[in-house]
Amino acid sequence: MKVDSIVNGIVIDHIAAGKAMTLYRLLELDKLDCPVAVIQNAPSEFMGKKDIIKIDSDVDVNLDVIGYVSPNVTVNIIRNEEIVEKKHLSLPRKLTNIIRCKNPRCITTTEQGIDHIFMLRGEDRNEYRCYYCDAKP
Amino acid sequence: MRNLINILDLSVEEIAELISVADDIIANPAKYRHVCDDKILATLFFEPSTRTRLSFESAMLNLGGKVLGFSDANSSSSTKGESVADTVAVVSGYADIIAMRHPKEGAPMVAAMHSTIPVINAGDGGHYHPTQTLTDLLTIHHEKGRFDNLVIGLCGDLKFGRTVHSLIEAMSRYSGIRFVLISPEELKLPSFVKQEYIKDKNIDYVQSTSLEDVIGELDILYMTRVQRERFFNEEDYLRLKDSYILDKAKMEKAKADMIVLHPLPRVNEISTEVDDDPRACYFRQAHYGKFIRMALIMKLLEVKA
Known part of the structure:
Protein backbone atom coordinates (compact mmCIF):
# COMPACT_ATOMS: atom_id res chain seq x y z
CA MET A 1 0.00 0.00 0.00
CA LYS A 2 1.38 3.41 -0.93
CA VAL A 3 0.39 6.72 0.62
CA ASP A 4 2.00 9.81 -0.85
CA SER A 5 4.61 11.49 1.28
CA ILE A 6 3.70 14.92 2.61
CA VAL A 7 5.37 18.27 1.97
CA ASN A 8 4.51 20.24 5.11
CA GLY A 9 2.68 18.60 7.95
CA ILE A 10 2.76 15.99 10.70
CA VAL A 11 3.24 12.24 10.80
CA ILE A 12 2.11 10.54 13.97
CA ASP A 13 4.01 7.26 13.96
CA HIS A 14 4.21 4.21 16.23
CA ILE A 15 0.59 4.46 17.33
CA ALA A 16 -0.47 1.24 19.04
CA ALA A 17 -2.40 -0.85 16.51
CA GLY A 18 -6.12 -0.12 16.74
CA LYS A 19 -5.74 3.30 18.40
CA ALA A 20 -5.57 5.48 15.27
CA MET A 21 -9.32 6.04 15.00
CA THR A 22 -9.58 6.95 18.68
CA LEU A 23 -6.88 9.55 18.09
CA TYR A 24 -8.61 10.69 14.91
CA ARG A 25 -11.79 11.39 16.88
CA LEU A 26 -10.16 13.01 19.92
CA LEU A 27 -7.93 15.23 17.76
CA GLU A 28 -11.02 16.14 15.72
CA LEU A 29 -9.16 15.47 12.49
CA ASP A 30 -12.50 15.13 10.68
CA LYS A 31 -12.79 18.92 10.97
CA LEU A 32 -9.66 19.53 8.88
CA ASP A 33 -10.02 20.22 5.17
CA CYS A 34 -6.49 19.07 4.26
CA PRO A 35 -5.59 15.49 3.26
CA VAL A 36 -5.42 13.16 6.28
CA ALA A 37 -4.31 9.54 5.91
CA VAL A 38 -5.02 6.93 8.56
CA ILE A 39 -2.99 3.77 8.13
CA GLN A 40 -3.94 0.84 10.29
CA ASN A 41 -2.01 -2.34 11.03
CA ALA A 42 1.14 -1.30 9.18
CA PRO A 43 3.99 -3.78 9.68
CA SER A 44 6.50 -2.65 12.33
CA GLU A 45 9.83 -4.21 13.21
CA PHE A 46 9.50 -3.37 16.91
CA MET A 47 5.75 -3.31 17.43
CA GLY A 48 4.65 -6.09 15.09
CA LYS A 49 1.77 -3.90 13.90
CA LYS A 50 1.29 -0.18 14.27
CA ASP A 51 -1.02 2.61 13.14
CA ILE A 52 0.11 5.84 11.47
CA ILE A 53 -1.66 9.15 10.86
CA LYS A 54 -0.39 11.58 8.22
CA ILE A 55 -1.70 15.15 8.15
CA ASP A 56 -0.77 17.13 5.05
CA SER A 57 -0.94 20.56 6.67
CA ASP A 58 0.90 22.54 9.29
CA VAL A 59 -1.71 22.25 12.07
CA ASP A 60 -1.45 22.27 15.84
CA VAL A 61 -2.29 18.94 17.41
CA ASN A 62 -2.82 18.35 21.12
CA LEU A 63 0.23 16.31 22.10
CA ASP A 64 -1.32 15.46 25.48
CA VAL A 65 -4.16 13.66 23.70
CA ILE A 66 -1.69 11.65 21.65
CA GLY A 67 0.49 10.80 24.67
CA TYR A 68 -2.58 9.71 26.64
CA VAL A 69 -4.15 7.53 23.94
CA SER A 70 -0.95 5.90 22.84
CA PRO A 71 2.23 6.56 24.83
CA ASN A 72 5.58 6.00 23.07
CA VAL A 73 4.25 7.57 19.91
CA THR A 74 6.63 9.55 17.67
CA VAL A 75 5.41 12.83 16.19
CA ASN A 76 7.42 13.88 13.12
CA ILE A 77 7.18 17.49 11.96
CA ILE A 78 7.70 17.69 8.18
CA ARG A 79 8.92 20.75 6.27
CA ASN A 80 9.65 20.55 2.52
CA GLU A 81 9.37 16.76 2.70
CA GLU A 82 12.10 16.58 5.38
CA ILE A 83 11.68 15.62 9.03
CA VAL A 84 12.74 18.77 10.92
CA GLU A 85 11.65 17.66 14.37
CA LYS A 86 10.96 14.33 16.04
CA LYS A 87 9.01 14.29 19.30
CA HIS A 88 8.89 11.13 21.42
CA LEU A 89 5.82 11.29 23.63
CA SER A 90 5.11 9.76 26.97
CA LEU A 91 2.09 9.91 29.25
CA PRO A 92 1.33 13.57 30.01
CA ARG A 93 1.35 14.63 33.67
CA MET B 1 -2.87 32.17 51.05
CA ARG B 2 -3.38 28.68 52.42
CA ASN B 3 -6.36 26.35 52.10
CA LEU B 4 -7.07 23.02 53.76
CA ILE B 5 -8.66 20.65 51.27
CA ASN B 6 -6.89 17.41 52.13
CA ILE B 7 -5.12 16.56 55.38
CA LEU B 8 -1.93 16.12 53.34
CA ASP B 9 -1.97 19.88 52.66
CA LEU B 10 -0.46 20.05 56.15
CA SER B 11 2.99 18.65 56.86
CA VAL B 12 3.63 16.45 59.90
CA GLU B 13 5.43 19.43 61.46
CA GLU B 14 2.46 21.74 60.84
CA ILE B 15 0.10 19.21 62.43
CA ALA B 16 2.39 19.05 65.47
CA GLU B 17 2.31 22.86 65.61
CA LEU B 18 -1.53 22.91 65.42
CA ILE B 19 -1.76 20.33 68.20
CA SER B 20 0.61 22.40 70.31
CA VAL B 21 -1.53 25.54 69.79
CA ALA B 22 -4.73 23.55 70.53
CA ASP B 23 -3.17 22.32 73.78
CA ASP B 24 -2.33 25.88 74.72
CA ILE B 25 -5.90 27.01 73.90
CA ILE B 26 -7.26 24.26 76.19
CA ALA B 27 -4.91 25.36 78.97
CA ASN B 28 -5.22 29.15 78.49
CA PRO B 29 -8.52 29.95 76.71
CA ALA B 30 -8.54 33.59 77.85
CA LYS B 31 -5.33 34.25 75.90
CA TYR B 32 -7.16 33.54 72.64
CA ARG B 33 -10.49 35.23 73.31
CA HIS B 34 -9.86 38.25 71.07
CA VAL B 35 -7.33 37.11 68.46
CA CYS B 36 -9.97 37.16 65.69
CA ASP B 37 -11.99 40.16 66.90
CA ASP B 38 -12.24 41.72 63.42
CA LYS B 39 -12.55 38.47 61.43
CA ILE B 40 -15.57 36.74 59.89
CA LEU B 41 -15.99 33.03 59.20
CA ALA B 42 -18.43 32.02 56.43
CA THR B 43 -19.88 28.56 56.97
CA LEU B 44 -21.15 27.36 53.59
CA PHE B 45 -22.90 24.09 54.35
CA PHE B 46 -24.56 22.73 51.21
CA GLU B 47 -25.29 19.53 53.13
CA PRO B 48 -26.85 19.21 56.59
CA SER B 49 -24.44 19.00 59.51
CA THR B 50 -24.81 19.61 63.18
CA ARG B 51 -21.54 19.12 64.99
CA THR B 52 -19.05 20.16 62.33
CA ARG B 53 -20.82 23.44 61.61
CA LEU B 54 -21.43 24.20 65.28
CA SER B 55 -17.85 23.27 66.08
CA PHE B 56 -16.57 25.71 63.45
CA GLU B 57 -18.92 28.42 64.65
CA SER B 58 -18.05 27.86 68.30
CA ALA B 59 -14.34 27.89 67.39
CA MET B 60 -14.64 31.27 65.65
CA LEU B 61 -16.82 32.77 68.40
CA ASN B 62 -14.31 31.61 71.01
CA LEU B 63 -11.60 33.44 69.10
CA GLY B 64 -13.66 36.65 69.19
CA GLY B 65 -14.68 36.47 65.53
CA LYS B 66 -18.08 36.54 63.88
CA VAL B 67 -19.91 33.97 61.79
CA LEU B 68 -22.26 34.09 58.82
CA GLY B 69 -23.44 31.49 56.35
CA PHE B 70 -26.08 28.88 55.62
CA SER B 71 -26.62 25.35 56.84
CA ASP B 72 -28.61 23.84 54.04
CA ALA B 73 -28.34 24.08 50.25
CA ASN B 74 -32.06 24.93 50.13
CA SER B 75 -31.38 28.25 51.82
CA SER B 76 -28.59 29.15 49.38
CA SER B 77 -28.50 30.27 45.76
CA SER B 78 -27.37 26.82 44.67
CA THR B 79 -31.08 25.97 44.42
CA LYS B 80 -31.22 28.63 41.69
CA GLY B 81 -28.38 26.87 39.91
CA GLU B 82 -25.53 29.08 41.12
CA SER B 83 -22.15 27.42 40.77
CA VAL B 84 -19.74 26.82 43.62
CA ALA B 85 -17.25 29.08 41.83
CA ASP B 86 -19.69 32.01 41.73
CA THR B 87 -20.82 31.48 45.33
CA VAL B 88 -17.30 31.66 46.75
CA ALA B 89 -16.32 34.55 44.50
CA VAL B 90 -19.14 36.54 46.14
CA VAL B 91 -18.58 35.27 49.69
CA SER B 92 -14.88 36.17 49.42
CA GLY B 93 -16.03 39.79 49.66
CA TYR B 94 -18.08 39.20 52.81
CA ALA B 95 -15.80 37.11 55.01
CA ASP B 96 -12.17 36.39 55.85
CA ILE B 97 -12.26 32.59 55.77
CA ILE B 98 -14.65 29.91 54.47
CA ALA B 99 -15.56 26.53 55.91
CA MET B 100 -17.41 24.54 53.24
CA ARG B 101 -19.31 21.29 53.30
CA HIS B 102 -20.69 20.00 50.02
CA PRO B 103 -22.19 16.68 48.89
CA LYS B 104 -20.14 16.71 45.69
CA GLU B 105 -16.59 15.41 45.87
CA GLY B 106 -14.01 18.02 44.98
CA ALA B 107 -16.34 21.01 45.56
CA PRO B 108 -14.02 22.63 48.15
CA MET B 109 -11.16 22.27 45.67
CA VAL B 110 -13.21 24.21 43.11
CA ALA B 111 -14.03 26.76 45.81
CA ALA B 112 -10.33 27.20 46.64
CA MET B 113 -9.57 27.78 42.96
CA HIS B 114 -12.00 30.71 42.84
CA SER B 115 -11.72 32.17 46.33
CA THR B 116 -9.56 35.06 47.44
CA ILE B 117 -9.77 33.98 51.09
CA PRO B 118 -8.72 30.67 52.71
CA VAL B 119 -11.08 27.70 52.20
CA ILE B 120 -11.40 24.85 54.68
CA ASN B 121 -12.94 21.60 53.47
CA ALA B 122 -15.54 20.67 56.09
CA GLY B 123 -16.40 17.43 54.23
CA ASP B 124 -16.97 16.75 50.53
CA GLY B 125 -19.22 13.79 49.81
CA GLY B 126 -17.49 10.50 50.56
CA HIS B 127 -14.11 12.02 49.78
CA TYR B 128 -12.22 13.92 52.52
CA HIS B 129 -12.87 15.50 55.89
CA PRO B 130 -9.54 16.93 57.06
CA THR B 131 -10.75 18.85 60.13
CA GLN B 132 -12.30 15.67 61.50
CA THR B 133 -8.88 14.09 61.03
CA LEU B 134 -7.24 16.94 62.94
CA THR B 135 -9.81 16.27 65.67
CA ASP B 136 -8.96 12.56 65.59
CA LEU B 137 -5.24 13.35 65.80
CA LEU B 138 -5.68 15.68 68.78
CA THR B 139 -7.72 12.94 70.48
CA ILE B 140 -5.06 10.29 69.77
CA HIS B 141 -2.39 12.70 71.06
CA HIS B 142 -4.29 13.19 74.32
CA GLU B 143 -5.47 9.62 74.81
CA LYS B 144 -2.46 7.62 73.56
CA GLY B 145 0.33 10.17 73.78
CA ARG B 146 1.91 9.13 70.47
CA PHE B 147 1.26 8.77 66.73
CA ASP B 148 3.72 5.95 66.04
CA ASN B 149 3.67 2.21 66.79
CA LEU B 150 -0.10 1.90 66.82
CA VAL B 151 -2.45 -0.78 65.54
CA ILE B 152 -5.44 1.11 64.17
CA GLY B 153 -8.69 -0.68 63.41
CA LEU B 154 -11.10 1.09 61.08
CA CYS B 155 -14.55 -0.43 61.15
CA GLY B 156 -17.78 -0.01 59.18
CA ASP B 157 -18.18 1.99 56.01
CA LEU B 158 -14.66 2.27 54.68
CA LYS B 159 -15.85 2.97 51.13
CA PHE B 160 -17.80 6.20 51.63
CA GLY B 161 -16.39 7.05 55.07
CA ARG B 162 -14.46 10.23 54.26
CA THR B 163 -13.11 10.46 57.82
CA VAL B 164 -11.55 7.04 57.36
CA HIS B 165 -9.78 8.07 54.15
CA SER B 166 -8.35 11.22 55.69
CA LEU B 167 -7.26 9.42 58.88
CA ILE B 168 -5.44 6.73 56.90
CA GLU B 169 -3.64 9.40 54.86
CA ALA B 170 -2.62 11.22 58.02
CA MET B 171 -1.48 8.18 59.99
CA SER B 172 0.38 6.68 57.03
CA ARG B 173 3.08 9.34 57.61
CA TYR B 174 4.05 7.97 61.04
CA SER B 175 6.24 4.92 61.69
CA GLY B 176 5.20 1.54 63.05
CA ILE B 177 1.57 1.84 61.96
CA ARG B 178 -0.56 -1.22 61.21
CA PHE B 179 -4.04 -0.81 59.78
CA VAL B 180 -6.80 -3.35 60.38
CA LEU B 181 -9.58 -2.70 57.86
CA ILE B 182 -12.90 -4.14 59.05
CA SER B 183 -15.86 -3.87 56.66
CA PRO B 184 -18.34 -5.87 54.63
CA GLU B 185 -17.21 -6.66 51.06
CA GLU B 186 -19.44 -3.93 49.61
CA LEU B 187 -17.97 -1.19 51.78
CA LYS B 188 -14.27 -1.97 51.47
CA LEU B 189 -11.69 0.82 51.30
CA PRO B 190 -11.49 2.43 47.81
CA SER B 191 -8.53 1.16 45.81
CA PHE B 192 -6.91 4.59 45.48
CA VAL B 193 -6.66 5.01 49.24
CA LYS B 194 -5.38 1.48 49.78
CA GLN B 195 -2.87 1.69 46.95
CA GLU B 196 -1.45 5.17 47.55
CA TYR B 197 -1.47 5.43 51.31
CA ILE B 198 -1.00 1.84 52.45
CA LYS B 199 0.53 -0.38 49.75
CA ASP B 200 2.83 2.20 48.15
CA LYS B 201 4.19 3.11 51.57
CA ASN B 202 4.71 -0.55 52.53
CA ILE B 203 2.48 -0.14 55.55
CA ASP B 204 1.37 -3.30 57.26
CA TYR B 205 -2.37 -3.96 56.92
CA VAL B 206 -4.95 -6.68 57.10
CA GLN B 207 -8.56 -6.79 55.92
CA SER B 208 -11.25 -8.54 57.90
CA THR B 209 -15.00 -8.90 57.80
CA SER B 210 -15.20 -9.75 61.51
CA LEU B 211 -14.71 -7.16 64.26
CA GLU B 212 -14.68 -9.84 66.95
CA ASP B 213 -11.76 -11.69 65.35
CA VAL B 214 -9.43 -8.69 65.38
CA ILE B 215 -10.53 -6.39 68.22
CA GLY B 216 -8.01 -7.94 70.63
CA GLU B 217 -4.99 -6.65 68.70
CA LEU B 218 -6.10 -3.01 68.36
CA ASP B 219 -4.72 0.08 70.11
CA ILE B 220 -7.36 2.28 68.47
CA LEU B 221 -10.78 1.27 67.16
CA TYR B 222 -12.24 3.86 64.79
CA MET B 223 -15.94 3.11 64.34
CA THR B 224 -17.98 4.65 61.52
CA ARG B 225 -21.63 4.88 60.64
CA VAL B 226 -23.03 3.35 57.46
CA GLN B 227 -24.31 6.58 55.89
CA ARG B 228 -27.75 6.46 54.31
CA GLU B 229 -27.02 9.64 52.30
CA ARG B 230 -24.16 7.97 50.39
CA PHE B 231 -26.35 5.23 48.90
CA PHE B 232 -28.26 5.58 45.66
CA ASN B 233 -30.18 2.44 46.56
CA GLU B 234 -32.15 2.20 49.81
CA GLU B 235 -32.09 -1.62 49.71
CA ASP B 236 -28.29 -1.66 49.84
CA TYR B 237 -28.33 0.71 52.81
CA LEU B 238 -30.83 -1.39 54.74
CA ARG B 239 -28.87 -4.57 54.04
CA LEU B 240 -25.58 -3.12 55.28
CA LYS B 241 -26.52 -0.65 58.01
CA ASP B 242 -26.26 -3.11 60.89
CA SER B 243 -23.07 -4.80 59.73
CA TYR B 244 -21.08 -4.00 62.85
CA ILE B 245 -22.31 -3.13 66.28
CA LEU B 246 -19.84 -2.57 69.10
CA ASP B 247 -21.22 -3.76 72.41
CA LYS B 248 -19.98 -4.70 75.88
CA ALA B 249 -19.31 -8.31 74.87
CA LYS B 250 -16.95 -7.24 72.08
CA MET B 251 -15.26 -4.67 74.34
CA GLU B 252 -14.38 -7.47 76.77
CA LYS B 253 -12.12 -8.94 74.10
CA ALA B 254 -10.29 -5.62 73.57
CA LYS B 255 -7.07 -4.43 75.23
CA ALA B 256 -7.46 -2.58 78.53
CA ASP B 257 -5.93 0.54 77.00
CA MET B 258 -7.61 0.42 73.58
CA ILE B 259 -9.51 3.60 72.75
CA VAL B 260 -12.75 3.79 70.76
CA LEU B 261 -13.14 6.76 68.43
CA HIS B 262 -16.15 7.71 66.30
CA PRO B 263 -16.59 10.86 64.20
CA LEU B 264 -20.28 10.97 65.24
CA PRO B 265 -23.18 11.05 64.76
CA ARG B 266 -23.71 7.41 65.60
CA VAL B 267 -26.87 5.54 64.87
CA ASN B 268 -26.62 2.12 66.46
CA GLU B 269 -23.10 0.98 65.59
CA ILE B 270 -21.93 1.61 69.14
CA SER B 271 -24.34 0.34 71.75
CA THR B 272 -25.06 2.98 74.41
CA GLU B 273 -23.93 0.43 77.05
CA VAL B 274 -20.37 1.12 75.85
CA ASP B 275 -20.61 4.87 76.61
CA ASP B 276 -19.61 4.43 80.28
CA ASP B 277 -16.52 2.40 79.41
CA PRO B 278 -13.45 4.61 80.03
CA ARG B 279 -12.08 3.44 76.68
CA ALA B 280 -14.99 5.13 74.87
CA CYS B 281 -13.48 8.46 73.79
CA TYR B 282 -16.00 9.68 71.21
CA PHE B 283 -17.62 12.42 73.23
CA ARG B 284 -14.26 13.74 74.43
CA GLN B 285 -13.18 13.52 70.78
CA ALA B 286 -16.06 15.80 69.71
CA HIS B 287 -14.98 18.41 72.26
CA TYR B 288 -11.41 18.38 70.99
CA GLY B 289 -12.75 19.36 67.56
CA LYS B 290 -13.45 22.92 68.61
CA PHE B 291 -9.92 23.51 69.91
CA ILE B 292 -8.13 22.15 66.86
CA ARG B 293 -10.43 24.18 64.57
CA MET B 294 -9.55 27.28 66.59
CA ALA B 295 -5.86 26.53 66.00
CA LEU B 296 -6.50 25.92 62.30
CA ILE B 297 -8.49 29.14 61.79
CA MET B 298 -5.65 31.07 63.45
CA LYS B 299 -3.07 29.40 61.24
CA LEU B 300 -4.93 30.06 57.98
CA LEU B 301 -5.70 33.64 58.99
CA GLU B 302 -2.08 34.04 60.10
CA VAL B 303 -3.02 35.46 63.49
CA LYS B 304 -1.23 34.74 66.73
CA ALA B 305 -2.17 35.10 70.41
Missing part, protein backbone atom coordinates in the same frame (compact mmCIF):
# COMPACT_ATOMS: atom_id res chain seq x y z
CA LYS A 94 -1.96 16.46 33.32
CA LEU A 95 -4.98 15.94 31.06
CA THR A 96 -7.27 18.93 30.63
CA ASN A 97 -10.66 18.43 28.96
CA ILE A 98 -9.59 15.23 27.22
CA ILE A 99 -11.61 12.81 29.29
CA ARG A 100 -14.52 13.37 31.66
CA CYS A 101 -14.95 12.10 35.21
CA LYS A 102 -17.52 9.30 35.47
CA ASN A 103 -17.96 9.52 39.24
CA PRO A 104 -21.60 10.64 39.74
CA ARG A 105 -20.56 12.25 43.05
CA CYS A 106 -17.84 14.39 41.45
CA ILE A 107 -18.32 18.18 41.38
CA THR A 108 -17.58 18.13 37.64
CA THR A 109 -21.00 16.52 37.07
CA THR A 110 -22.82 19.68 38.22
CA GLU A 111 -20.45 22.64 38.11
CA GLN A 112 -20.78 24.65 34.90
CA GLY A 113 -17.72 25.77 32.96
CA ILE A 114 -15.30 23.66 34.92
CA ASP A 115 -12.20 22.10 33.32
CA HIS A 116 -12.15 18.32 33.51
CA ILE A 117 -8.66 17.62 34.81
CA PHE A 118 -6.92 14.30 35.40
CA MET A 119 -3.47 14.02 36.94
CA LEU A 120 -0.98 11.19 36.46
CA ARG A 121 -0.47 9.54 39.83
CA GLY A 122 1.77 6.67 40.89
CA GLU A 123 3.85 6.97 37.73
CA ASP A 124 5.05 3.39 37.88
CA ARG A 125 1.41 2.35 37.52
CA ASN A 126 0.61 4.93 34.80
CA GLU A 127 -2.66 5.74 36.48
CA TYR A 128 -4.79 8.84 36.09
CA ARG A 129 -7.04 10.24 38.80
CA CYS A 130 -9.60 13.02 38.70
CA TYR A 131 -8.02 16.19 40.10
CA TYR A 132 -11.18 16.93 42.10
CA CYS A 133 -12.48 13.60 43.38
CA ASP A 134 -9.59 11.12 42.83
CA ALA A 135 -11.76 8.74 40.79
CA LYS A 136 -10.25 6.74 37.94
CA PRO A 137 -11.24 7.73 34.37
